[in-house]
Amino acid sequence: MLFIPLWKRIVIWGLCALGILMAMPNLFYERVERHNDAVAAIEAGQDSETLNAQAAGWPSVLPSSLVNLGLDLRGGAHLLAEVQLGDVYATRIDGMWPSVRDELRDLRAQIGTIRRQPSAPDELRVAVSQVEGIQAAYDAVRGLAQPIVSLTGAGQNDIEVAVDGNEIVVTLSEAEKQATDDRTLQQTLEIIRRRVDEVGTREPTIQRQGADRVLIQVPGIGSADELKALIGTTARLTFNPVVGRTNNPDQNPGARNVILPSLDEEGVYYIIDPTPVVSGEDLTDAQPAFGQNGEPVVTFRFNASGARRFGDYTVANVGSPFAIVLDDEVVSAPVIRDAIQTGSGQISGNFTVEESTNLAVLLRAGALPAELSFLEERTIGPELGADSIEAGRLASIVAFAAVLVFMVLSYGFFGVIANVALIMNVALIFGFLSALGATLTLPGIAGIVLTIGMAVDANVLIFERIREELKTARGPARAIELGYEKALSAIIDANITTFITAVILFMLGSGPVRGFAVTLGIGILTSVFTAIFVTRLIIVTWMERRRPKTIVV
Template sequence: MLQLELWKRILIWGLVAAGLVLALPNLFYSRVEQSNDAIAAIEAGIDTPENQEIAAQWPSFLPSGLINLGLDLRGGAHLLAEVKVEDVYAQRMEALWPEVRDALRDERATVGTIRLQESAPGILRVRISQPDGMATAIQTVEGLARPVTSLTGAGATDLAVSSDGADVVVQLSDAEKQATDQRTLSQALEIIRRRIDEVGTREPTILRQGTDRILIQVPGIGSADEVKEIIGTTAQLTFQPVISRTTNAETSPGVGNELLPAVDEPGLFYVLEQAPVVTGEQLTDAQPSFDQNGRPAVNFRFNPQGARKFGDYTAANIGSPFAIVLDGEVISAPTIQSHIPGGSGIITGNFTIEESTNLAVLLRAGALPAGMDFLEERTIGPELGQDSIDAGKLACMVAGIAVLVFMFASYGLFGIFANIALIINVAMVFGVLSMLGATLTLPGIAGIVLTIGMAVDANVLIFERIREELKTAKGPARAISLGYEKALSAIVDANITTLITAVILFAAGSGPVRGFAVTLGLGIITSVFTAIYVTRLLVVMWFERKRPRTIEV
């Protein structure tokens, strides 16, 4: 009849207790958040008495997981950036020129002299003095091509080589452009995420939109300008040979070269070879430090490939200057004093401590593969986020009170059991969200409000079924037992269809829609658990204690 084994009772109450304990930190949100931040600072090496005191604000034996507040609740910055993928095409062609030059020099007897020509970005144009050798020139350059490393480009090569009069025209193939776009967006997403994580913000939203755009939402940061300072700098570090220095900004650098300004000396410009010796992509580490004069600087270290190139270049060019270029500006142009075989060095300049630290963060996180244009930027103040939280609290309270009153008025004591289960249900939703480290947004609050309204549906089905069974005069124990058994199929069917909808919303939707789907889906699971098991356990415990001859539902 009405029986629940001891192990089932222990399991039910254990799950309820776990949910309540996991949800507990959210009642002391500010205190727990400060404690977590202090613990993270201590683990990072900032072990100060102040951090120790703040970390002790929350007992270590209690869970400390919190529901992260989204941009619309905490406030923060919203940016929509467009990645300039064409820049990558141009960089590839600039880096390819030394290889093309060396390959064609080996065929000088057939193609004659070679000369780099002015061309549009992303196109490499090389003129040969003997047009009769064009077929040989094209075949030689095609020999530099590599297979496209993507599923869609299987069987294709990365270079498209053609002729235009006496010029050999080289550009990326369509398959390689498509693969490059995919790699560029993926790399930009990862680097932006690493840079923002280095700053320590909470649960940023970084998503790809379309073919060349990235959505960036960073809760808890002061303004969109702060985010742009973190991610807007490409941090393209290159080491380039120096041809000459000049104070004339109108100096023509010549084909294959470029004119860049010096950061430390206004009015001074350097003529550099465009093709770098090594780039920041070959860096493995960068740390803020101080030079021999005690001024802020940045130590760096190359990977084996970069170290070999750097060592070979310094060995062959002792006494010559070379430029350290960051984002199109020469920050230092030292003279090579000796062979540097270790693949490590130091970047000096007129840095402040903060600037050297930020530069190290940017270099360590990696260089953005291309520049970005910010198409949309918004700053959401914390006051607006607090207004949203207050509105969400009010909505939950109104919905909760209305449901509690309705259930008590309709079902009396059994309605009280349902109300207890509803409160446990909401607490378990918050507990699971805290355990997952989920981000709560306004749509997520809407999902919780909807859960409150739907949570009692299962209890209504059960209680109405018990009423029907009581009319057959089978006794209260038998009526309660049959009520739960016969209502189970209807409860499962109704909630499975809603759960399928939540799964589809999560799979097909973006950020806000997914937030709604997560809270709705979790609410469905916990409401079924509390309706079928928690209310039943409450009814069984009450029935065992009172042993009523009749019941009113």
């Protein structure tokens, strides 16, 4: 006989109620979205009557999670950028010069004087005056090589050292270049994500494509130019020794020194040593603030390593100027009055409040390790997103209505029960997506439409099986019970294979393919739940109340 324990009934209806409750905010999308934005702004320290009114526009006791709309539905910006990995090689090699120089200084008795020679960006050439000591110099520099920490470069060193006449040539090994490429791409993805997250956009798509490219899609942002301005700035901050000051940008700065313009003083240029004392990579925090005279500034704090190096430098160079360099411009060049060993300081300049805030965001997110070249950029207007939403809504309604009509015409009252379960299924899908904070795209809508068509498959199997059992002159209750039992294996087999396909699509796909896989996978889970449990519970409840002698399926 048909029997469902009370605790199972409570669990089934409880899950259905929870799904409907989680999906409900999507019926009031703009209202809930304004509420969420206002709450986030208030938590960030902003406060106004408008924000408070918007925050009160949705009851706080109700769920406020929404299904995020993807780029093709909401509009936004799309960029495809190429990471200039060669810049990273040059920076790595340039950063090795102080270590090589210090190592060779201890061998002056054997190799004489040393001098860095002009070379390609990705190699370091050091000439020695006594060529007979070149082997000793080679051995010393070889001692600087470090093993590569990566799976692909295990057992190999990070640098290769060669001898060319009276010169030592240092280059990165191929294994180290590969490991550097991977690290650079990962760092670039993380920094771009942090910068985008800082401005509060929802569910951006930021992923690697190929060996040196990054795909960035940000829904809700105004234009591709706005997105480029946000992520394309390297915000490279360094603290460099000052060699001199000049008004002539064409003056010879001397060996390896560079001339950089002043950000504040028009027509003033500084000659600096390009090897930094510390860099933005040592920053742990940066915040907009106001200086002693009320002008906007940016305060910063170094990590332990950076604070130690900066402190050691200021102790040894009291009375000398040092340059704060931001993106190849000298923000300021103060004179070191006292040793600075606190690990914190501030950047001042002719900043507006907005400029100081944006600079703090960029510094806090970190410097991009390499320049980005934008190969493709598109701005998708909100009107195109509205058209996509309307097309997706129309497709869903047509599919939904067609399935409802088909089920009623084919199975009568049992078809109505299947339709109730189908409506519940759609509510559960949106409740699940809302709880996950998932992003809905056009392919995702296609996954939902496909799920609507597939959702009734299980009910069709069950109802057809019940029909077969009724032909054997069994009673209605027994026929329904056997119909569910014997159709169960076919339902599980069919949905498991489809779910495996969805998992593979999610693991191997990207962007729109993943969106389709997510909605398809969730739809499979909810459709199995509604077909096996919800429809059975409704039928059992109806049977208990009506106790029909015969049924028509």
